[in-house]
Amino acid sequence: MPTRRELGMHEMWCGADTSGELVWHVLTSDKSSTLCGVEKQDESTRRHMTDRHCFSCMKTFQDVVEAR
Incomplete structure (x- = not known):
């Protein structure tokens, strides 16, 4: 079974935004x-x-996925 790294998966993390x-x-x-x-x-x-x-993370993630 492929690892997350091999699949190119990204993990989510819950934390504060700039506000x-x-x-x-x-x-x-x-x-990190x-x-x-x-x-x-x-x-x-x-x-x-x-x-x-x-929103910024999701937009960047969308760009990464679309570039594949």
Whole structure:
């Protein structure tokens, strides 16, 4: 079975956006930061409280997928 890396999958991480609101971000392949440039920290214990997504991360992710 192929690994996530082989499949090119991206993981999600729940953290604050620039305004401090809790949103879901898309992580870079090395999982150290998000596609929008937010440095990854400990994931919020309140992650179940939001279904909002970072627009910048989602747009960048869409561009990556479309480029394949």
